[in-house]
Every structure is written in C-alpha cells, then in structure tokens.
Amino acid sequence: MKKIRNVSMTNQVMIATVFGVVVGIIFQEKVESLKVIGDLFLRLIQMSVVVLIMGAVIEAVGSLAAKELGKIGLKVFIWFMGSTILAAVIGVLFGLLIQPGKGIKVNGFEAENIKASTQSLQEIIVDFVPKNIIEAMAxxxxxxxxxxxxxxxLALSLIKDKDKNAILLDVVSAFNNVILKMVTLIMKVAPIGIFCLIAPVIGTTGIGVLITLMKFLLTLGISAFLFLIVWLLITALYCKVSVKKLAQNMWRMSVVAFTTTSSAITLPIQIEDGRDKLGISDRISKLVMPLGMTLNSNGLAMFLSLAIVTFAQFYNIQMGIGELIKAVLLSTLACLGTVVVPGGGLVALATVMPMLGLPTESIALLAGIDWFSGMFRTVLNVDADTTVALIIAADENELDYDVFNM
Structure with a gap:
C-alpha cells in the first residue's frame, strides 16, 4: 500500500489509461456500466469549472492596473493567434503529405445529431456578450x-486604484483558493475516474473503428508531435530556458490533458504546475491560462484543418491554394469560444464543413474516434496555453527561473 502511495499521480493516471484500454478490449460491452463512475468523476470536476474560470480571470485582471492589462492583452492575443495559425497550417501540410483521406472506406455510415451553426458573423459577435450572466454560467x-x-x-481594478480598497479582491482570491483546493481533492481519485472513462469507450466502440481510421489518427498524432517540438523550441529560445526541462515540467499536465480530453478539467493542474514547476507568477497564469482555454485552441485548429483536407480527399475534391488558405482561416476562427469539454470538436467541424462545400453527414466518420482525436487536441491546447503564459511571464519579468530549474 505504501508503495502505491509513492507512485506519482502522473504514473497512476498512465497506468489507469493502459489498464482501461486492456480491460475494454477483453470485456467489451460488459464494462459499459463503469461509465457511470467515469461520468461522476467528470461532473465533480466540471461543477467547479465556471466559477474557477470566473474567479481566476477576475482576480488576475483586478490585480492589474488598467494600462498593464492593455499591454499584456495585446501580447497574449498576438501569441494566441500565431500559435493557432501555425497549428492549422501544419494540419493542412501533413494532410496533403500523408493523404489520410485516400482509401478510407466505411459503408453505411449515418450522420450524428450534430447541427452546423446557422448564425451570421454579426450574430456570433453579438453572442459573445451575455444578456444574463447567471444564464451564461448555467x-x-x-x-x-x-x-x-x-x-x-477591470472595474475592480479601477476601484482598487482609485479608492485604495482591495477588500473584494481579497475575498475573490480567498474564494479561488478554496475552489482550487476542492478540485485538488477531487483529482486524488483521477486514476479511478479515468479508468472508468476509457474502458467503456474501448469496450463499446471497439478497436475496429480505430483500425479503419488509424491513418487519420496517425496523421493527427504526427502533426501534433511536430507542432509541440517546434513550439517548445520557440518558447525555450524566447524564454532562454532548457527545452528538455520545459518538457519535463509540463509532463504532468500533458498526461492529464491526454487522458481526460478536457482543457477545463486540466486547468487546475495547469495553474498549479505553472506556479510550482514552471515559475509563472499567479498574476500571469490566472489571466492567460483561462483565456487560452477558450480563445486559443491549437489542437482544435489542427484537427479541423486536417479533417477538411481528409474529407476533400475522401470525396476526390481538389483544393487549390485559395481553398487551403480559407481552410486555415476558418479553422482558426472556429476556435473562438469553443466548448472546452469532450465533444466540442464535432460541433466546430459541423460549422466549417458547409463553408467549404463539404457534406456535413461525413462528420459521422470521425464521430467514432472523437475521444481519441480529442486526446491529441487537448494536449496541444493545454501545452500551447501554458507556453504562452510562460512567454508573457518572461516578458513581464514574472518568471521565477529558480523554480523552473529546480
């Protein structure tokens, strides 16, 4: 028992993942009932996500002076857009190179109940602002x-600077600490929860659909791996740190992201490791990481651009330079405000497919492997958000190199 307790949470999660795959293959539909426990684990985490994000952003912005927020905000936006466009471009390039859409044959597939967005650009922009914050939270x-x-x-920051009154900011900070502690306690049962999520997925879906679409998954995996290498090198050079140490310090959050397929669920681990392993100040991490979770979806951008190229190949549709550029731009814009829990990728795909003249019913081809492609998407999302926070912290002299190199 003592030896089990000494195994790190990261290793426990990895063991649970492998065990879940093996059990799912052996027992197949018999393990479907375990999904209840997995769903309970997800809900325990998800129930605090909204207030966690809200509290983190309010505290981070409230701690800043107004002029600081404008300067940092511009930097964050530039790095977010740069990383997302790079991910989409790599998705297109590897789609053209490996051609995963050639030879995919699935007979009798039916469309899932996924509807593309019918909103105009103006409606999408207006919908960014809530009519009722309680409704938005619900x-x-x-x-x-x-x-x-x-x-x-911002209002809290202005009042704090004008009236020299930080009482409410202190209350928000204390509340955030309680939420983070609650999530930390829940994460202690993560290996059990993740095992109960993965085993039923493998058991009910089977490995047949994986074999059929393995070429797409393999292409996505190679593209994601290359993007991470390039992006970590860029980050390490910019921040003047060891790329090997950077990868080591981000390992735990990457494993959690890969196994849960949810940026929202990974966020507490991300903030904790950002502070304790990477040396990013709380002020920067609590501002950049929650923003990145919603606005910077590198993994989704790559998934969408690769899926577009794959389906064009599947239907023997030739895409010129103009269509490929459009695919990159649409994949980048579709990431804004995307759902941060498993399944959001299919909805985003249903939105961009009609804009390029591709039939939405073909989305069903990827629905069966959405969980597995979500593993790669989430790792890219989480790691890119974290590296942008690291870059901003280095720019603002709020990166503790002693903590990073421990």
Missing amino acids: QANMIQVIIFSLLFG
Whole structure:
C-alpha cells in the first residue's frame, strides 16, 4: 500500500489509461456500466469549472492596473493567434503529405445529431456578450463568462486604484483558493475516474473503428508531435530556458490533458504546475491560462484543418491554394469560444464543413474516434496555453527561473 502511495499521480493516471484500454478490449460491452463512475468523476470536476474560470480571470485582471492589462492583452492575443495559425497550417501540410483521406472506406455510415451553426458573423459577435450572466454560467458559455469576468475585473481594478480598497479582491482570491483546493481533492481519485472513462469507450466502440481510421489518427498524432517540438523550441529560445526541462515540467499536465480530453478539467493542474514547476507568477497564469482555454485552441485548429483536407480527399475534391488558405482561416476562427469539454470538436467541424462545400453527414466518420482525436487536441491546447503564459511571464519579468530549474 505504501508503495502505491509513492507512485506519482502522473504514473497512476498512465497506468489507469493502459489498464482501461486492456480491460475494454477483453470485456467489451460488459464494462459499459463503469461509465457511470467515469461520468461522476467528470461532473465533480466540471461543477467547479465556471466559477474557477470566473474567479481566476477576475482576480488576475483586478490585480492589474488598467494600462498593464492593455499591454499584456495585446501580447497574449498576438501569441494566441500565431500559435493557432501555425497549428492549422501544419494540419493542412501533413494532410496533403500523408493523404489520410485516400482509401478510407466505411459503408453505411449515418450522420450524428450534430447541427452546423446557422448564425451570421454579426450574430456570433453579438453572442459573445451575455444578456444574463447567471444564464451564461448555467449554460457554461465560457466566452460570455470570460467577457463578464474581464469587465468585472477591470472595474475592480479601477476601484482598487482609485479608492485604495482591495477588500473584494481579497475575498475573490480567498474564494479561488478554496475552489482550487476542492478540485485538488477531487483529482486524488483521477486514476479511478479515468479508468472508468476509457474502458467503456474501448469496450463499446471497439478497436475496429480505430483500425479503419488509424491513418487519420496517425496523421493527427504526427502533426501534433511536430507542432509541440517546434513550439517548445520557440518558447525555450524566447524564454532562454532548457527545452528538455520545459518538457519535463509540463509532463504532468500533458498526461492529464491526454487522458481526460478536457482543457477545463486540466486547468487546475495547469495553474498549479505553472506556479510550482514552471515559475509563472499567479498574476500571469490566472489571466492567460483561462483565456487560452477558450480563445486559443491549437489542437482544435489542427484537427479541423486536417479533417477538411481528409474529407476533400475522401470525396476526390481538389483544393487549390485559395481553398487551403480559407481552410486555415476558418479553422482558426472556429476556435473562438469553443466548448472546452469532450465533444466540442464535432460541433466546430459541423460549422466549417458547409463553408467549404463539404457534406456535413461525413462528420459521422470521425464521430467514432472523437475521444481519441480529442486526446491529441487537448494536449496541444493545454501545452500551447501554458507556453504562452510562460512567454508573457518572461516578458513581464514574472518568471521565477529558480523554480523552473529546480
């Protein structure tokens, strides 16, 4: 028992993942009932996500002077857009190179109940702002929650500077500490929860669909791996740190992201490791990471651009330079305000497919492997958000190199 307790949480999660795959293959549909426990674990984490994000953004913005927020905000936006566009471009390039859409044959597939967005660009922009913050919180509309939190934090910052009164900011900070502690306690049962999530997925889906679409998954995995290497090198050079140490310090959050397929669930671990392993100040991490979770979806951008190229190959549709550029831009824009829990990728795909003249019913081809492609997407999302926070911290002289090199 003592030896088990000495195994790190990261290793426990990895063991649980492998064990879940093996049990799912052996027992197949018999383990479907375990999904209840896995769903309970997800809900325990998800129930605090909205208030965690809201509190983190309010505290981060409220702690800043107004002019600091404008300067940092511009830097964050530039790095977010740069990383997302790079991910989408790599997805297109590897789609053209490996051609995963050639030879995919699935007979009798039916479309899932996924509807593309019918909103105009104007309606999408207006929908960024909540009519009712309570309703936005109840619906877990992250982009609306963040817009409210930014304005609330800005107002709090102005009042703090003018009246020299930080009582409410202290209350928000204390509340955030309680939420983080609660999530930390829940994460102690993460190996059990993750095992009970993965085993039923493998058991009910089977490895047949994986074999059929293995080429797409393999292409996505190679693209994600290359992006991470390039992006970590860029970050290490910019921040003047060891790329090997950077990868080591981000290992735990990457494993949690890979196994849960949820940026929201990984966020508490991300903030904790950002402070304790990477040396990022709380002020920067609590501002950049929640924003990145909603606005910077590198993994989704890569998934969408690769899926577009794959389906074009599947239907023998030739894509010129103009269509490929459009695919990159649409994949980048579709990431704004995307759902941060498993399944959001299919909804985003249903939104961009009609804009390029591709049939939405073909989305069903990827629905069966959405969980597995979500593993790669989430790792890219989480790691890119963290590295941007590291870059901003280095720029603002709020990166503790002693903590990073411990």
